[in-house]
Amino acid sequence: MSPESTRTERDLSTSPEESWSSRRGPDNPAARFGATLSPRASAKSLQARLIRKERENLERVFAGIEDDDALARTAGVIAGARRRFIVGHGRSAAFAHLLDLDLSHGVSQVSLIDGLGTRGIDVLTDVRSTDVLVAFSMRRYRRETAQLAEAFAHRGGAVVAVTDSADSPLVAHCSEAVIVPTNSDSVTDSATGVVAVIHLLTALTTASAKGSRRRLTERESLIHEMGLYI
Numbered sequence: 001m002s003p004e005s006t007r008t009e010r011d012l013s014t015s016p017e018e019s020w021s022s023r024r025g026p027d028n029p030a031a032r033f034g035a036t037l038s039p040r041a042s043a044k045s046l047q048a049r050l051i052r053k054e055r056e057n058l059e060r061v062f063a064g065i066e067d068d069d070a071l072a073r074t075a076g077v078i079a080g081a082r083r084r085f086i087v088g089h090g091r092s093a094a095f096a097h098l099l100d101l102d103l104s105h106g107v108s109q110v111s112l113i114d115g116l117g118t119r120g121i122d123v124l125t126d127v128r129s130t131d132v133l134v135a136f137s138m139r140r141y142r143r144e145t146a147q148l149a150e151a152f153a154h155r156g157g158a159v160v161a162v163t164d165s166a167d168s169p170l171v172a173h174c175s176e177a178v179i180v181p182t183n184s185d186s187v188t189d190s191a192t193g194v195v196a197v198i199h200l201l202t203a204l205t206t207a208s209a210k211g212s213r214r215r216l217t218e219r220e221s222l223i224h225e226m227g228l229y230i
Contacts, residue, residue: 046185053185054192060181061193065200074160074176075204079107081132081158085123087113088136089145095136095162095194102202105219106212113148120148127155135174138164138182138189149173162197164189 065071078084084107088096093114100112111118123133133152137145146169153159153173161170161177171177180197182189206212223229 049185053183054190057181057183057190057193058196061196070176071178071197071200072204074178075201076208077158077160077176078103078132078134078201078205079209081109082128082130083109083111084132084134085111085113085118085152086134086136087120087145087148089142090140091188091191092136092138092142092145095138095191095198096134098195099134099136099198099202102198103205106206106216107209108211108215120144124148124151124155127152127157129156131157133157133159134162135159135170136162136194137168137170138194139168141169146170146173162194162201164194 084103086096086100086103088094096112097114100110104110111123113120113123131152133149135145135149137149141163149159149161149170150173159170159174161168161174162180163170163177164180164182166177166179168177168179171179178197178201180193182191182193184190206216
């Protein structure tokens with residue numbers, strides 16, 4: 001069965017009036033500066049506007065999650081895999097890195113494809129049906145992330161995407177897509193909703209993955225033994 005026929009998408013940003021993606025403004029910081037920021041605005045008024053927008057984003061994210069179990073299904077795919085690879089390029093690399101750090105606490109076989117310790121081409125030479133690729137891609141969408149997701153799915157692995165639009169190039173290649181609102185009045189699209197999704201995804205995956213309690217306990221023992229923290 002093709003990825004298109006099995007994909008279940010949930011746009012966490014959809015409202016009854018219109019999709020947020022149709023009104024989120026330009027896709028580059030230079031254009032956004034002129035469209036959303038005014039040099040004449042006071043810092044206090046700008047701060048209030050930015051905070052209001054971030055609250056709106058989080059309300060859309062949490063309302064979408066409560067109305068649909070797409071995030072739980074995505075966590076189930078990750079927890080059920082034998083090996084878990086995470087990727088993101090450009091700004092999305094920060095999201096991939098955060099999920100890698102948090103998920104590795106309680107879940108085994110988590111690898112960040114960063115082009116250094118783990119390279120995409122090496123992963124693609126040994127994709128198994130029990131593998132999953134968690135791909136982050138926000139506009140402007142990086143070509144290498146879309147190419148890796150397509151190649152990974154073509155070789156039989158599962159792809160789950162965290163992205164910001166149903167039109168994202170990742171969506172065609174994934175079995176689950178969590179679409180997160182990133183509307184912002186700043187020069188960059190908002191990261192608030194994405195970080196919230198990473199937090200929830202980590203919790204749900206860790207709760208259902210085999211051996212999480214043992215791994216967490218052993219990790220804390222090693223941290224104490226090695227004196228890693230002050």
